[in-house]
Amino acid sequence: MSAEGVLREVVEEWFTFELPRVIPRDIPYSLIEGSALALVGPRRAGKTYFMYWIVQDLMSRGWPREAIVYMNLEDVRLSVLRPTDFGAFLKVISEESREYNGRVLLMLDEVQNLPEWGRWVRTLLDRGRYYIIVSGSSSRVRAGEVATELRGRYVDRLVLPFSFREFLRARGFGLDFLNVPERRGRLLGHLRDYVLNGALPEIVLRPELASDLVRTYRETIVYRDVVDRYRIRDVTFFETFLELVENSFGGYVSITKLNNYFRSLGINKSKRTLSNYLRYLEEAYYVILVRKFGFTTREVLQQPRKVYPIDTAYFRRKAIGPMMESAVAVELMRRGLNYGYLRINDYEVDFVINREPREYVQVTYASAMDEIDRREFRALARVSEALGRGIARVITWDLEGETTINGVKITMTPLWKWLLEG
Known part of the structure; x- marks a missing residue:
């Protein structure tokens, strides 16, 4: 024809x-x-x-x-x-x-x-x-x-996996009467599913196939979008590198530490190669790399990066705290915001959102005040002193309110409410 x-x-x-x-x-x-x-x-x-x-x-x-x-x-x-x-x-x-x-x-x-x-x-x-x-x-x-x-x-x-609002729409759950305990409980049940199992549309709509679909998606991204596209020849080494990255989801990846680790095993791969591999995964939309917040390019590039999957379905270890952080990172990406993490001495803030007013965010799996580590609050107070006052926020599981630490007002916002605000 x-x-x-x-x-x-x-x-x-x-x-x-x-x-x-x-x-x-x-x-x-x-x-x-x-x-x-x-x-x-x-x-x-x-x-x-x-x-x-x-x-x-x-x-x-x-x-x-x-x-x-x-x-x-x-x-x-x-x-x-x-x-x-x-x-x-x-x-x-x-x-x-x-x-x-x-x-x-x-x-x-x-x-x-x-x-x-x-x-x-x-x-x-x-x-x-x-x-x-x-x-x-x-x-x-x-x-x-x-x-x-x-x-x-x-x-x-x-176009990213479903937002939480879209996820609820797919599940047929309305956003009315959320102050009724049973409705709130059902909402939190959906939130737990969203955080632990991800929001890739086909998985949301066909949960009985989730494990097979996640495996297929991952293999397609890894081998077609990374290995084939970038003509990676040492596939066995790349798979080892990828496993280390995936085990670090919700934590830090340091090219220097990875380089030293492989050298200790007698494997000689340059820092440039390792950095390129990490970039390939980011360009294939498999991972989100969160840079350290800083005011100079040099200050940012030389620091480890926090790494999250593009969807929580790709987590290898199901720990709800890091998976909550990951859901927040994806949502910040969806909103098109400029953000990074920050460490000051032994204090860490999960996300610094660089807009006006600047926002400092901690993420914690807590539904009561006594479940929040006081270090979370102190870190927010410390960064507010170092970078200037902004909005200090703790994103919690289902705790809402305010507190003041060292003169800094800190707002506690449930994850579900924060996700639905966007």
Whole structure:
């Protein structure tokens, strides 16, 4: 079949495709003339289903189905497309679609499978008739690749696993009557599930398959998005390195200490190689690396990093305290905030959020005042003295209130309430 025939078949199939049930996402999106919307984020976070939700949202606001064309470029039939087929593409879209307010929306999923996809998208934008949304594998369509391919003609949106609000929506739990003890207890039950088992959409919706899905997702990220993409030759060593990183989830990773550890085993790997491996995991959206808060680049780069998984499902050891911290780190990333950790002598603050006013945050699994280590409070008071007054907060399991330490007011906020504030 010719490229034109394949395109026609795929487009007509889309117009008869029954859209699946989707969970509405709280991710803002907009269609901008002359710029593409690029969806980036980890594997299995729901980018394709977010596209389906956009379709349903636009149709509810008057868009006809024929004004929206979705193509999954992982479809084997579309592997025949080459830049020379661009004319056939325009011909089929013009013939099969129907404009809405002078525009057609093109949604190109797994766009990395289209040769020279950046040039395709830029050329389509130049024609002035199309809104475009692109998405793809986290190994090939990261923010850096989008910037290179689209040369500033894009707006990106980070699609992460479900927020807690979205998680509750998927579970059909409403946010009313939370002061009723039974309702609060059910909410905390959902929170425990969210923290301990993660929020990857398919796992939330199919919990009976959780262990198999988590293993499959991890292997795909590790071997396709890291090993294959970056052509890592010493896979056995990388697997050992990865195991050490995963065992450190919720704690610190020091390149110097890792280097010394491997040297003690007679394994000679440079610090640059180890640093690159850690960066690859971050770029593949498998880990979040939290740098030390500081005012100079040198001060930040030379310090260990706290490492969290992109979803708590990837924790190897199920300890609720570090997993709460991880949920907070992911939520801070979702909110697009600039944050780091801070150590002052023997005191540590889990997160310093660098905005106005600056916010200092500790995370602890506590539901009563006597369960909170006084060092948590003293660290907040100490950092407030060192960096200037801001908002000092302890995120707890289900304790709410205020206290004052050395003249510093400290607010205690339940994790569920903090997550729902965003």
